[in-house]
Amino acid sequence: MADYRLDVDLDFSYTDESGSVTRGSARSSGTDVTVSMDSLAPLGGGGIPSLDEIRPLAEMLAGKGLSVTLSGPDGSIVSLGAVNSPASQRLVTRSPHIKLGKLGALVPIVRQGRRKSAAVPLLPPSTPLPLLPTVRRKISRRITTTHYTRGSGRPRLIFVQDAATWTGQIPREVTLAGEKTTIGSDPGCDIILEGLEGVHAEIRHDELDEYVLVPHGTVSGSVAQAGPSVLRTGARIQMGQWCLAFFREEFADHGRPYGGRSGGELAYERPQFDPRTGTMERDSSRGVT
Template sequence: MAENRLDIDLDFSYTDGSGAVTNGRAKAAGTEVTVSLEGLAPLTGGGLPSLEEIKPLAELLARKGISVTVAGPDGTILSLGNVDSPASQRLVTRSPHIKLGKLGSLLPLVRQGRRRPKGIPLLPPATPLPLVPTVQRNIIRRITTTHYARGGGRPRLIFVQDAATWTGQIPREVALSGEVTTIGGSPGSDVQLEGLEALHAEIRHDEQDEYVLVPFGPVSGSVSRTGPSVLRTGARIQMGQWCLAFFREEFADHGRPYGGRSGGELAYERPQLDPRTGTMERDSSEGIS
């Protein structure tokens, strides 16, 4: 189909009900039509059409590949048809074929549109364009946590190796699949490690879906040396010659910030009260108090 082409150079005048005359000009050389008005009486005198009323015209012009731009004394008012409408404006116009113009040229029409008793006004309220969401401050939001299935996220211990001891093999892993995992030198331990006390420590899966280290022998690292510690991803447990690290996938970790990640300003987070357990949680590199 051949491209539509318009060649227009037309001067016109409009007389409103009070007898005031407004001059204008329509020009086109191809598919872009510009209608320039010296005043806004042609748009405000008979009442503004609603967006729903002009959408069919805009869609028809778009199908034919034609754009029509209406400009007033202060600049472009709006464009219809084959135009590139921003996504923020489409929320207001509900059409990709209607593009709003300069704020200064829209304000008189906004006031006129507000006086319309029925229908959707042609233009949005007097807010800066493009539209900016309202920011509401001082909102206290409840801290939430993961809602993933209990025991999810493949909780596990990984044997930490340094450059001097690493053999190139994938480090050994121990899945924490039971409600209680025992660690010690006894043959009956779930994780038997040479050189440790018979029952050196336990990792308990509690009612809060947390994995808690309970020491019976000497421990160090990023956990408490004297009492139970809630384990977070990256926490290290040093027992004798053995160094273990706890890991749980982020989507199932209840850590702070909830979801398991550490970070924040300078990669350090201030202590924070966990409302579910009543304990103060620190950055995972420091352990839990």
């Protein structure tokens, strides 16, 4: 038994900008509401919302045991709520609570919508031809990578904290703004960390727009323990009790996977040309060549 009952006896009219008048009515004496209009002109210009917007309303009406039917001069256009929707229509609407009306009633709306709006209400986009996928294997595509303004992507170091030491506060960040950032216990370092050597390591911004870690003391993590390392997003640098992670927004990171992949999948990654510097970017996140 339905939880709600509606008694509706309403007549209305709508006048558009050109002065054309559309008349309609809303009738109900129970759980089914019928809205009738003598013209579909107000609906052709996008008056009917999209299916994504209709589904929540239809589900809400069904939950209350109610249904609303919109009718035009040629018959029912759509019914929402507690309706018996055919399985074939559910493939289109993706909802058991939306029942499309007669095709003859829908066609005028589609025709008007094409003239006034690029969006066709209530109908999914047409299937592109051909219906079967076309496979073209001999296609030559230019290999690309990600190049952006020098120093962009907010390169930064984030202090990594584990569950035992995290206090619930946002981790400390240090932006790598200069051409060289020194890390150590010396008061003159850009990042001063207790327990490290005076100048334990430095991060250089080189001519290829890469950020390179140059260790002077002991380092570990996902970087080379000896010699310089090109830093990629997610790289971890362990120095004594301190663990820092390097991050740079992917639109400005010249490495892979943003411009390809970094190893894996048994695939050879071809070097990629950087048009800004005239050099080849190779598939390597460690070492400087």
